[in-house]
Amino acid sequence: MIHALANPTRFLKLARPLTPVLFWAGVALALFGAWAGLTQTPADYLQKESVRILYIHVPAAWLGMGGWTGVAGASLGYLIWRHPLAHIAARSIAPAGAVFAALCLITGSIWGRPTWGTWWEWDGRLTSMLLLFFVYIAYIALARADSDRGGDGRVPALFGVAGSVLLPIVRYSVVWWNTLHQGQSIGLTSSSIDGSMLWPLFFTIGGFTLLFAGVVLMRMRAMLATQKVEARLRRMAAR
């Protein structure tokens, strides 16, 4: 399946109709989830109304980390199979992942002020997430420099794989260190959040994930089209 899609023509045939479907389905689900989170759920007895930031903060954290999982996976795919599309996928995921990592940090900071009484705390979770954001920025700069110098993409791919060492640190920071950030409240099979407050979160997580996928497809299509133009211009110049 992955090898079949590594063909740019086949990939574009699928990506063109899929881009608007993923994007608009994501927008609709995220908007519904946000509306429900703002109006259809009770306030928390301790955090009051500010608990509603949960519905955008958790998807942003999920996509900030999920985005780097995608960068690392695509980079590994590029290093092993040398599929150019894997390199394009990694480069396309990075800006979207960086934006969601930044949104996670900003919404978390806004949430922290009324809940903890501070905008920022150098604890394990916040610091490791900030590091992940910087790693995204470094990857974007490295991939651009590599592309400008006509590199083969191996250096950014190695960086993409190496950067994944941060993911378990972000994930388990609340377990390994005694942090101000709360521990894990949502697991695969159980949650410490009551169902009456939890359900809109599934809509926002699903919605933002689809929107993220739509944006990544847009970036991949843009990069493929740019490569096509550059290749054609090179051929014309060589004649």
Add this chain to the structure above:
Amino acid sequence: MNHWAFVGAAYAVTLAGTGGLALWAWRSMRRAEVAADSLRRDA
């Protein structure tokens, strides 16, 4: 402390961030695909 002000600020930042990201991605895709199509037609 008015908690709604913090909620509003967080949602506004998220809307601006995701909206800006989507607009940037869509515009760069459109520009690149239009350039590729026009070059193919000219060739």
